[in-house]
Amino acid sequence: MAASYTLGLRRVFGLFAPLRSHQISLAQVSRQHRCKYCHSAPVESQAWKLMSGVCVERYPVISQQLNSIEKDFKDVCDAIELETSVLSEHEVQVIKDRERLKMRQSGELDEDIADDESDVITALDVEDLATEMFNQFQAAPRETEADEKNDTKSLNRKLDDKLILLVKEKLGDDLVWMLPQGYRESGESMKEVAERVLKLCSEEDSIKVKILGNAPVGVYKYKYPKAVQKELGVQGAKVFFFKAKLLQGEFKMRSDSNIKDFRWLTREELDSHLLKGYSDCVKKFIFPVSW
Amino acid sequence: MDFCTLNTGKLAWRSAGYGRVFQQFQPTRGFFTRYGGLSFQVTQNLGAEPPKKKKKIDPKQEQLRQHRYIKRLRKLQYKMGKAELKPIDELKIDRSLLDASRKRAVPEISEEEQEKRALLQKEWSKYRFDQHVKETRLIEDFLKSQEKALKELRSESEELYQQAIKVDNSLFPYEAIGPTYTPPIKDFEKTSLDGEYIDLTRQYK
Numbered sequence: 001m002a003a004s005y006t007l008g009l010r011r012v013f014g015l016f017a018p019l020r021s022h023q024i025s026l027a028q029v030s031r032q033h034r035c036k037y038c039h040s041a042p043v044e045s046q047a048w049k050l051m052s053g054v055c056v057e058r059y060p061v062i063s064q065q066l067n068s069i070e071k072d073f074k075d076v077c078d079a080i081e082l083e084t085s086v087l088s089e090h091e092v093q094v095i096k097d098r099e100r101l102k103m104r105q106s107g108e109l110d111e112d113i114a115d116d117e118s119d120v121i122t123a124l125d126v127e128d129l130a131t132e133m134f135n136q137f138q139a140a141p142r143e144t145e146a147d148e149k150n151d152t153k154s155l156n157r158k159l160d161d162k163l164i165l166l167v168k169e170k171l172g173d174d175l176v177w178m179l180p181q182g183y184r185e186s187g188e189s190m191k192e193v194a195e196r197v198l199k200l201c202s203e204e205d206s207i208k209v210k211i212l213g214n215a216p217v218g219v220y221k222y223k224y225p226k227a228v229q230k231e232l233g234v235q236g237a238k239v240f241f242f243k244a245k246l247l248q249g250e251f252k253m254r255s256d257s258n259i260k261d262f263r264w265l266t267r268e269e270l271d272s273h274l275l276k277g278y279s280d281c282v283k284k285f286i287f288p289v290s291w
Numbered sequence: 292m293d294f295c296t297l298n299t300g301k302l303a304w305r306s307a308g309y310g311r312v313f314q315q316f317q318p319t320r321g322f323f324t325r326y327g328g329l330s331f332q333v334t335q336n337l338g339a340e341p342p343k344k345k346k347k348i349d350p351k352q353e354q355l356r357q358h359r360y361i362k363r364l365r366k367l368q369y370k371m372g373k374a375e376l377k378p379i380d381e382l383k384i385d386r387s388l389l390d391a392s393r394k395r396a397v398p399e400i401s402e403e404e405q406e407k408r409a410l411l412q413k414e415w416s417k418y419r420f421d422q423h424v425k426e427t428r429l430i431e432d433f434l435k436s437q438e439k440a441l442k443e444l445r446s447e448s449e450e451l452y453q454q455a456i457k458v459d460n461s462l463f464p465y466e467a468i469g470p471t472y473t474p475p476i477k478d479f480e481k482t483s484l485d486g487e488y489i490d491l492t493r494q495y496k
Contacts, residue, residue, distance in 0.1 A: 086393040139473040219440035
């Protein structure tokens with residue numbers, strides 16, 4: 001029984017290739033109906049339920065903070081660029097103004113002759129004016145209120161990182177964090193299922209997303225408990241994941257949906273919410289922002 | 292024998308050298324539907340096209356006609372004015388940038404500083420290579436994950452698999468904004484005074 005359990009698990013993780021040769025030798029011993037890959041007691045059905053999952057990503061809004069080597073390299077690049085550059089129009093004007101001032105102070109330049117130029121705004125004045133205008137401008141902060149409160153429901157947090165939508169759903173008896181998912185109904189393509197899943201868990205027009213591509217980016221298989229397997233006549237479920245890009249809007253949970261809670265989390269934060277195997281599977285198709 | 296067709300039923304044999312000529316004339320000539328020994332016959336020589344009848348034109352009249360045509364064109368050009376060539380701004384170099392007065396007074400870079408920069412350059416290339424390797428691995432993992440998913444889907448249903456491998460034409464054109472250094476300010480367009488502008492782009496004839 002213990003052996004069958006491990007083999008079953010192997011199947012879940014898709015490592016069936018090494019088992020095939022083993023299967024033939026055993027099949028010769030017994031001609032009973034057996035599972036194709038594992039040699040446990042006869043299984044009634046090999047069917048799997050099909051599901052689609054959606055990985056909604058909010059892409060970074062602001063650039064990442066440079067790390068130490070990036071910063072050093074940028075400083076050197078800037079220095080080299082400055083060294084190889086020529087003086088700009090403004091800098092030339094500043095030098096000219098300074099020379100004119102010097103000449104006037106020493107009396108070389110007659111005030112009356114240069115009258116038409118004397119009340120011209122100097123380049124430095126222009127600079128001061130621009131600096132003042134710049135100082136008046138207040139850029140939005142890189143760290144937002146949601147970051148301070150650690151409000152994981154807000155899309156306004158961790159602006160320099162990707163955010164992924166996780167929902168809490170009832171699976172069996174426990175509540176489990178996962179990507180939004182749902183069963184396929186006959187006649188639907190897997191992508192259509194993914195679209196429907198999102199529609200069912202979010203309030204109408206609350207978010208606008210675009211599902212990228214027709215092909216699933218990953219798959220996760222899990223087996224039902226034995227009792228459920230017998231009852232439904234299926235082994236478990238295969239969840240096919242699709243990636244989606246958040247275009248606009250805030251996610252609002254639909255009150256009549258299966259989900260109990262939701263969160264926008266970064267890739268690093270997924271580990272603390274998801275089951276180990278699930279998290280490993282999901283992280284394969286979520287690219288980190290920096291590595 | 293320049294050209295011959297062997298007609299057995301609808302099968303036509305053509306000599307290699309004149310294949311192209313034959314193809315040109317195929318719909319009208321050298322195609323027979325009759326069969327039997329008598330059908331094996333030499334067709335007409337099709338190496339050349341029958342000459343077209345040339346129209347006789349008075350050379351003086353022709354000259355006059357051309358003359359009038361050129362005159363008309365000149366008149367049109369005069370009406371439109373002289374053609375102005377559109378300069379390619381990107382190719383123009385501001386000569387004043389080469390002036391000695393534009394030179395920046397840069398302090399001599401010490402050997403120590405140069406050494407530091409060279410070392411940093413090396414460190415940087417290592418860092419970037421490392422990033423590249425990691426990125427490649429991530430992409431490989433991703434592709435493996437996708438291949439596995441497609442395999443699993445195919446084992447469930449061929450139809451679903453075929454739907455999945457279809458090209459998604461809606462992916463392009465792809466549009467993305469940002470990221471920027473600071474996030475956008477909410478309702479900035481409504482509160483800021485910018486918004487009016489005069490188009491200064493030069494128009495050329």
